[in-house]
Amino acid sequence: MKILSGAGPVTKAVILAVVLVLAGLGGWAGWTLLQPDPSCGQGVEKRGPRQECTGVTDGAYPFTPLLTEVSQRVKEENDRVVGEKDTPYVTVALMISLIGDNEVEQRRILGEVQGAYLAQYRANHLSSGEKPAIRLVLANPGRDGAQWRPVTDQLGEMAHSTKDNLRAVTGFDNSTSPFRDAIAHLTRDLGIPVVGGTITADSIANSPRNPKAYPGLVRIGATNREEAAAIANFDKDHGVKPADSLLVEDQRQGDNYIDTLKEAFAERTKGSPYQSELFSAGNSLPMDFNRMVLRICETDAKVIYFAGRYQQLGVFLQELGKRACRKKDGKETSYTVVTGDAANTLASQLAADPGFDWSVFSHGITLKYASLAHPDMWGDPPTGEMSRTFQELSSLMTTATKGSGGKQSVGPISPRSWYDLHDSRTMMIHDSVWTAVSGIRRNTGKDNPLPSLQDVTEAWYRMHGKSGKVEGASGWICLDNYGNPYDKGVAIVELDPRTKSIAFDGLAWPTGRPPSEDCAAPNGG
Incomplete structure (x- = not known):
């Protein structure tokens, strides 16, 4: 069965009726029910006093015109992953506010989505066939994260859907109260592992004093x-x-x-x-x-x-x-x-x-x-053991952004033009998704092709030492027992x-x- 994506306006009453019918038929528990709104898209609906389009998309809905090309690349990669019948896949979500009030904010958002997409591309194409494949979805809680609760609940449903297999939520580019509350709900109430991208507040973290403040949260950047x-x-x-x-x-x-x-x-x-x-x-x-x-x-x-x-x-x-x-x-x-x-x-x-x-x-x-990062932190040209992932990321910025027919896409990024790297966010969001991918794949084996949420959380405890550290574009990520990076370079x-x-x-x-x-x-x- 295929959920219709090109249908006309669908009311919630009709959706409810469909759910009841499917419940009666049985065997459909694995399907995620996305709640479409005719003015937004599948999985995305208007919420709040500003009636912003918020929710979760596989790239089909771009949120803003500036995100059109990168959303298309995400959608194409997701369709390819889902279409490979014999290859298991899991979903990783990027949760950031995807609507900006000005061009500067929109370009920052673009850089972050680019970083997430490049990590997905790297995981699926440059990891020697490691499994599972990675599907990426974009979760928009609206300006200032105001609609975090319905969006995190939507992600919670996806974590228990065999269609989605959501295993981690990444991103969180701001140390604000809505994002703090969203992380708390995801980790404490829904049991979903979270990888913070550019949150720096010391209070949004686990610590020796409160080791289970956010169970399943790891961070990849230095605190304030x-x-x-x-x-x-x-x-x-x-x-x-x-x-x-x-x-x-x-x-x-x-x-x-x-x-x-x-x-x-x-x-x-x-x-x-x-x-x-x-x-x-x-x-x-x-x-x-x-x-x-x-x-x-x-x-x-x-x-x-x-x-x-x-x-x-x-x-x-x-x-x-x-x-x-x-x-x-x-x-x-x-x-x-x-x-x-x-x-x-x-x-x-x-x-x-x-x-x-x-x-x-x-x-x-x-x-x-x-x-938290800068393209020149490893030298120009970049050298040294800590720069390997950065070198790979910078080379990907052309190879991974070509659409069908070789068309250059996904914004103004290239290996020698650092526009989208100078403010650190592309690198850090890449590393956020890459850390999630590492946690997922390290607890995957022949007898465990799709790790559970708990498996991924357990993987965080092994991310240290010579063989366990994550090599990020922003440097080594060596987690302590509370999910915080030890001695991360600044x-x-x-x-x-x-x-x-x-x-x-x-x-x-x-x-x-x-x-x-x-x-x-x-x-x-």
């Missing part, structure tokens, strides 16, 4: 605290002292990214002679920052640690650039503003914003931040005003040095 430790080690190697620092922090509570960044930077600035400068997001923010900058001018601080979101960071940089104290005692003043990886989004927006005054960076201002980058791009500054490590080849956390880590 680890980013701060890597920055501290990098700064220490470059002569920066806490006594020369000052902390600027957002007073908001409840934002996991901001909360953990404040804690991490507070530790970093211990010994500073200056109390933290506080701000609150609002209409008076430029005036608030203007007054704050007057106070900063009175200090001898040289490094400013900024604990806040990128929207406020942009305003702060403008006011700091216009400061009255560009010269002090006859000498030009200079400040290095240091922050977390959310600044990647700001960098992309500033590059596309014709109204941003780039001259602020000509007045002694440097923006430096931790990034790219220290800065915004280059000359090229209006993200420039690589150096590679830093939370422990101060790269992990050994053994790649395992110490006892109690």
Whole structure:
């Protein structure tokens, strides 16, 4: 039987009637019932006050025009996988907000979907025939993840469908409360393994204090605290002292990214002679920052640690650039503003914003931040054992993006044009899906062609050591017993005003040095 995809409007009453008939016939429990809406597509329906198209698609519905080509490639690969009768397959979901309000957000989303597709392509075509095959679906919880509950429940149904065989959910590119709640529901209530992509908040993780906070969750990137430790080690190697620092922090509570960044930077600035400068997001923010900058001018601080979101960071940089104290005692003043990886989004927006005054960076201002990955972190050309997967990913960016007839597709990516790699997200989402694939296949054998959800969760405990680590494009992923990567490398980058791009500054490590080849956390880590 084949579910009709080209039918006209179908009401929920008719769907319910069909379900009752099928239930009476029996033998149909393996089919996932997707709830189509005539204005969206199969598995996708309008929800919320903005009536956004949310739900799960195999690539048939692109959500936005910019995703059309990559969605088509995903759909083609999925159809090929499902069409091979004698090859078992499982489904991996990418769950991110797939609708952006502007071109910068949409291009970020495009890069993330590209990364997921390239991991799927790599798994199915460049893994020496390893099984099962990988089917990829795109799960959209709407803007800000507001519709996470119905979408995660939809994924829960797919986990128990023999048509879908969903075995892991990946992605989660934001440390926000809706994504935290979605991860909790998937792992605690539905028993579905999750691989976080670019979540960095320390509070969305398992830990020695709460080892089952999110059972089945693993993360592949450094936390805010680890980013701060890597920055501290990098700064220490470059002569920066806490006594020369000052902390600027957002007073908001409840934002996991901001909360953990404040804690991490507070530790970093211990010994500073200056109390933290506080701000609150609002209409008076430029005036608030203007007054704050007057106070900063009175200090001898040289490094400013900024604990806040990128929207406020942009305003702060403008006011700091216009400061009255560009010269002090006859000498030009200079400040290095240091922050977390959310600044990647700001960098992309500033590059596309014709109204941003780039001259602020000509007045002694440097923006430096931790990034979860960067294409130059392994050298140019990339070398070394940790760069093998990155080299494979970069070469795939042409071979895997050719559609039927050799047509170039899936966006502006090529092996020597790093547009979609500079902000780390393509690399990190690739690694998120690749880690899920590794967990699935490592517990697959002759007598177990389709691992269970629990099998995949159990695989997380073996992802360390020389033979067990996952080799990602962003570096080795060596999980501790709580599903967190041990000593994951952090790219220290800065915004280059000359090229209006993200420039690589150096590679830093939370422990101060790269992990050994053994790649395992110490006892109690």
